[in-house]
Amino acid sequence: MKIVNVTESLAEQKLDEIIDSLGCCKCDQCRADIISYALNRLSPKYVSTDIGRAYVKLDTMSSQFEVDLLAALYEAAEKVKKNPRHH
Ligand SMILES: [Zn+2]
Incomplete structure (x- = not known):
């Protein structure tokens, strides 16, 4: 059975958008660092099926969730900009 953290999928989608x-x-290193940092500040939402994933996607994209997601991504980007780990 495949377990997916939908918060992770949504954070990756949103990062691509913004x-x-x-x-x-x-670069891949900085993107991964931004996602990791943001995910550590957000609540994970685990689902076990693709159907559940689609359902939770709609359910969690409330305006408050989106605000929290954006705030976490912006803060993460600032942190990574100051301390990039790429070569
Ligand atoms: Zn980089």
Whole structure:
């Protein structure tokens, strides 16, 4: 059985949407660091099926969740900009 953290999927989608406005590096290392940092500040939401995933996606994309997600991503981007781990 496959377990998915939908918060992770949503954070990756949202980062793709807003990365141009963040002014940060877009390399794989920095993107992974931004996602990790943001996910540590957000509540995980686990689902076990693709159907559940689609359902939770709709359910969790409330305006408050989106605000929290954006805030976490912006803060993460600032942190990674100051301390990039890429070469
Ligand atoms: Zn980078």
